Amino acid sequence: MKKILVPTDFSTQAENALKVAAQLAKKHNSEIYLLHILEIPLHEVDPLKSYNNLPEAVYFMKLAHKQFEELKKKDYLKDIKIIEDVNFHEIFKGVFHTCKKHDIDLIIMGSNGASGLKEMLIGSNTEKVVRTSETPVLVIKNKHKIFNINNFVFASDFKDENKITYQKAIQFAKKLDAKIHLLLVNTPNKFITSAHAKHRMKEFARAFNFSNYSINIYNDVNIEKGIMNFSNSIQADLIAMSTHGRQGISHFFNGSISEDLVNHAKRPVLTFKI
Known part of the structure; x- marks a missing residue:
């Protein structure tokens, strides 16, 4: 965990993520990369000019660097390489x-989630990163004065495709000295017996x-509610799980449990792309 990326729009949610990143950086002697995105509409861009030559780009870039300078003066970032x-x-x-x-x-992002029509058609920026990132993403919803992870849930169907992501979760748990609670949620639509589930999880x-883990089977109306409950x-x-990174029409119809949790769960969510 030597390099931590924190995308920021200088909002309260982004600063909540940065404060968590700062705590982890001090524990693990990490560098923090602060990234600010300027989304300039493409129809305003002259194809013969670069973004850097646009008056709007120059103005907002200077503003961003000014905000960076103010942010780096915060006490909680003292002695951290930014x-x-x-x-x-x-x-x-x-x-x-x-x-x-x-x-x-590791990417650490703040989010206040998205809901309703906005979630269905647009989704939050954090959700888009979760869907596409090959790097683990830690999503922070609230302010954490002290960010300690002693117990976290790894939710899965425990099929072979999740072994790579579970290995990453183990590495994360070892660094934090945390216990992993393996969780399989049983639902009416995808029901398997407890004996079958336990055998699969043990294997x-x-x-x-x-060895610092427990095996848990939980019954609920759907997987998302089961994980949260x-x-x-x-x-x-913390809640940790794999994401398939579905995009386009497949994502619209099938959805993604990890992305739903990013929007709806109150706890931090850590995702690993399969």
Whole structure:
């Protein structure tokens, strides 16, 4: 966890994420990359000119750097190496390219979620990053004066495609000295017996050299509610799961549980792309 990326629009939600990043950076001697995205409408761009030559771009870039300077004066960022960047991509593309360029280990983003028609047609910027990022994304919803993760839920169907992401979750748990609560949610539409579920989960966990975990099967009306209700019942500090990164028409019809949790869960959510 040497390089942490925090996309910011200088909002309260973004600063909540930055404060969490600062705590992790101090614990793990990490660098923080602060990224601000300037989304300039393409129809306003002269194809013979670069973004950097647009008067609007110059103005907003100077404004962003001024805000960066004010932000870096905050006490909670003292003694942390901060690298700032202003980008002209759409936010999910800007995050993607920044992660590739700097070999980012973790993205931390703030979100207040999206709901209703906005969620269905547009979704939050954080949701778009979760859907497309190949780097793990930690989504922060609230202010955390002290960000300690002692127990977190890893929700899955525990099929082989999730083994790579579970390995990443184990690495995260070891760094934080946290216990993982493996969770399979049983629903009326996708019901399996408890015996079958336990056998699958035990075989899944057996493949890893990690013992600080529990196995849990929870019945609920759907997977999203099951994850949130179980997490509430054990007062989990974090929810972690895989995301398939569906896009386009497939995402519209099938949805993504991880993206729904990003919008609806009150707890921090950590996602790993399959």
